[in-house]
Amino acid sequence: MKLSRALTRDNLPAYWAERATLFGAGLVDLSALSQLDSVGLAFLVQWSQALAADNQSLTLISPPASFYPLADLYGVSSLFELTDNTAESQHEREPTWI
DSSP: OBOOSOBSGGGHHHHHHTHHHHTTOSEEEOTTOSOBOHHHHHHHHHHHHHHHTTTOOEEEESOOTTHHHHHHHHTOGGGEEEEOOOHHHHTSOOOOBO
16 A cells, blocks of 8 residues: 555545555555654554554555654554565555555
């Protein structure tokens, strides 16, 4: 799954409407995100918790720079598997753009 819209308060209603589909994906590519704010981080936390209920984890590929200080500030870094957008991850199935 590849997200392309900023993950911010302004875009949350659109993401929230798609959560039934989104929360089923355990791998999300954030490399195209221009912004992520605390509301977007809270959405990712809920996504991670939804997967954890099924003993799965949420892997974030190439989160934007704004992710790291927010995740550290709120102490939620451990909820996510983090990876860089490398050629290895490109061999996975083609991401769906949202």
